[in-house]
Amino acid sequence: MRRQTVRARDQAAFLDWLEKDDNLPAYETAKARLAGLAPLAGAFEGDLSRLRGRKPVNAGRRILIGGLATSAVAAIVVLMILPGLGSQSADEGAVVYASAPGEITDLALADGSRVTLDADSQIRLRFEDDARRVVLLRGAAYFDVVHNPARPFQVAVADRNVIVTGTRFTTTLRRNRAEVSLLEGRVAIGRHDVGKRRSLDHALMLAPGQKAVFTPGLDRVRLSRPDVESATAWRERRLIFHDAPLSDVIAEAARYADRTMVIADPALAKTRVTVVLPLTGQVGLIDRMDDLLPISIERTSDGRALIRAD
Numbered sequence: 001m002r003r004q005t006v007r008a009r010d011q012a013a014f015l016d017w018l019e020k021d022d023n024l025p026a027y028e029t030a031k032a033r034l035a036g037l038a039p040l041a042g043a044f045e046g047d048l049s050r051l052r053g054r055k056p057v058n059a060g061r062r063i064l065i066g067g068l069a070t071s072a073v074a075a076i077v078v079l080m081i082l083p084g085l086g087s088q089s090a091d092e093g094a095v096v097y098a099s100a101p102g103e104i105t106d107l108a109l110a111d112g113s114r115v116t117l118d119a120d121s122q123i124r125l126r127f128e129d130d131a132r133r134v135v136l137l138r139g140a141a142y143f144d145v146v147h148n149p150a151r152p153f154q155v156a157v158a159d160r161n162v163i164v165t166g167t168r169f170t171t172t173l174r175r176n177r178a179e180v181s182l183l184e185g186r187v188a189i190g191r192h193d194v195g196k197r198r199s200l201d202h203a204l205m206l207a208p209g210q211k212a213v214f215t216p217g218l219d220r221v222r223l224s225r226p227d228v229e230s231a232t233a234w235r236e237r238r239l240i241f242h243d244a245p246l247s248d249v250i251a252e253a254a255r256y257a258d259r260t261m262v263i264a265d266p267a268l269a270k271t272r273v274t275v276v277l278p279l280t281g282q283v284g285l286i287d288r289m290d291d292l293l294p295i296s297i298e299r300t301s302d303g304r305a306l307i308r309a310d
């Protein structure tokens with residue numbers, strides 16, 4: 001499973017199997033026994049070659065990544081917003097909700113909408129008679145908005161406002177870069193508040209499957225069609241990468257790791273990998289990366305994780 005040719009979908013199915021019914025100990029035992037048979041491989045090479053020439057049986061099974069397909073979304077546990085969970089903001093009547101580093105938080109809002117905060121993310125929420133307003137202060141957030149045309153939903157991301165009625169989308173604000181990815185419904189990205197007349201003037205309309213990327217302070221907005229599974233995988237407690245540079249994998253995974261990760265060999269950073277990294281389970285993220293990627297990781301006494309080629 002550490003080979004770069006293994007598909008992310010197959011890795012996800014394999015990891016799900018490992019975490020069920022105590023399969024991990026049996027798998028480790030099988031690996032140890034297989035290693036002991038390695039010296040005999042040459043004696044059976046002819047037979048193995050003939051076996052490899054046989055056509056595989058098609059069982060007709062559909063493999064899903066973490067129970068998520070493009071046509072359906074797996075259920076997630078939602079935590080109700082209780083008194084004291086959020087903190088009062090300097091903005092009168094607003095409440096701030098934040099997730100800790102390494103933790104993903106699910107919220108259910110008073111109007112029935114749902115929000116999932118990525119690790120180390122923060123939003124400010126204020127519901128008023130004319131509109132429901134949210135400000136993404138940092139990090140990333142997924143929104144599943146309840147339809148209410150009389151009380152539209154707005155998310156401020158840097159110097160833009162994302163105006164919706166009922167839809168599912170994600171917003172990201174990191175390193176002076178903002179993103180809005182639309183999964184379902186319709187959103188408008190503009191500079192006017194939803195409470196203003198003609199708030200949609202000069203706004204950019206997104207279609208399902210589109211992503212808008214922009215830099216605060218600049219007018220240009222770049223549109224693309226992202227891999228929906230990968231863009232929202234973090235809320236299902238997974239990170240999915242397809243043919244991505246190892247440097248991107250490390251940068252994204254660093255937000256969930258318990259120590260600073262450093263690539264010791266600069267050339268290794270350009271290595272392209274395809275991998276699914278679970279963010280839950282008894283095995284830590286760094287150990288998962290050590291197992292699934294073509295790297296070796298050394299924990300140092302100063303709290304770092306040095307990454308080298310395997």
